Amino acid sequence: MKSVVSYPERGTGGRNTYRGNFSPKFVEDVINFFKPDAVGDYTVGSGTTIDVCQANKIPCIGTDLNPAFGGVNLLKDDLPPVNMGSHSKMPTLIILHPPYPQKMVLYSGRQWGKVPHPDDPSHYENYQDFIRAINRMHYHAFLTLPKGGRLITLVGDAKKKGRLYSMVKDMAFFGTLEQIVVKAQHNCFSDSQQYSGKFIPIVHEYAVIMRKDSCCYETRVITVSETAYDTRKYQNLSWRQAVRSALRNLGGKSELSRLYAELEKFFVTKKHSDPQAKVRETLQKSPEFQSASRGVWSIQEAA
Numbered sequence: 001m002k003s004v005v006s007y008p009e010r011g012t013g014g015r016n017t018y019r020g021n022f023s024p025k026f027v028e029d030v031i032n033f034f035k036p037d038a039v040g041d042y043t044v045g046s047g048t049t050i051d052v053c054q055a056n057k058i059p060c061i062g063t064d065l066n067p068a069f070g071g072v073n074l075l076k077d078d079l080p081p082v083n084m085g086s087h088s089k090m091p092t093l094i095i096l097h098p099p100y101p102q103k104m105v106l107y108s109g110r111q112w113g114k115v116p117h118p119d120d121p122s123h124y125e126n127y128q129d130f131i132r133a134i135n136r137m138h139y140h141a142f143l144t145l146p147k148g149g150r151l152i153t154l155v156g157d158a159k160k161k162g163r164l165y166s167m168v169k170d171m172a173f174f175g176t177l178e179q180i181v182v183k184a185q186h187n188c189f190s191d192s193q194q195y196s197g198k199f200i201p202i203v204h205e206y207a208v209i210m211r212k213d214s215c216c217y218e219t220r221v222i223t224v225s226e227t228a229y230d231t232r233k234y235q236n237l238s239w240r241q242a243v244r245s246a247l248r249n250l251g252g253k254s255e256l257s258r259l260y261a262e263l264e265k266f267f268v269t270k271k272h273s274d275p276q277a278k279v280r281e282t283l284q285k286s287p288e289f290q291s292a293s294r295g296v297w298s299i300q301e302a303a
């Protein structure tokens, strides 16, 4: 296994008619590389992981929210162990393949069952709710691992109305991030779709490998948070950037007096003994700014 994997031939196991199924060869690669003694997949879909483990004689538990695979809810339920013959134990390697964002593929009520299940994130409209649910799924599974165990989750991106919804960027990482593997996608439904405008087709997913190095209560979590930076408060702003930002905010053209007043809100001007002289010097020095008429300056830029 390398950090980029590609399986043009799907291999044997699971069902290729189950939308969003993964290649049995991916599971084969994972188990050949990590050589786990007990595997779990709690989003087993069409049963790919179960089939590969059976073919390789590795004890495995595979469940899904789908009642056909036990109806186990990864957001809430106690996760079942692996039957080892003489005893049972929790898996040392968990493979998950949670739903995709932005309703790309719907599971409950579509791939199985008659109505959408409230705990099936494939139906979640709101992306934050979706990411929260995926984080909970990952944590719920990660908790059950013994020290040294691994959670490998396959996550994808979605593009909608010019925005990328990237699970790998937005999800939380639990324990030690061991590797991110890029997996090429083949024969996906989107291959047959026509997209309007400039659109870079997404032809890969990510397998995120998280290892549990701690034993018991505490889990290290890295989360992503959103914030907004205010240009005016940025301490390393150049004078040219400050004048450019202020002019943009004033509609691209301004009298000097308004520009001075606007720039008073900037951190850089507060530090200077004669900010107005510095503004005039910046305007005159940079060909980016034009003198429109006496005492009036403009910036011309087309997006």
Ligand SMILES: C[S@@+](CC[C@H](N)C(=O)[O-])C[C@H]1O[C@@H](n2cnc3c(N)ncnc32)[C@H](O)[C@@H]1O
Binding pocket: 014, 015, 018, 019, 020, 021, 022, 023, 042, 043, 044, 045, 046, 047, 048, 049, 063, 064, 065, 066, 072, 073, 074, 075, 097, 098, 099, 100, 107, 108, 119, 120, 121, 122
């Ligand atoms: C991408 S598919 C998995 C496909 C699978 N790897 C295969 O090869 O067939 C995602 C699965 O997550 C299941 N799922 C959605 N919400 C769930 C939940 N709360 N608990 C457990 N499984 C869930 C769906 O029913 C679906 O089968």
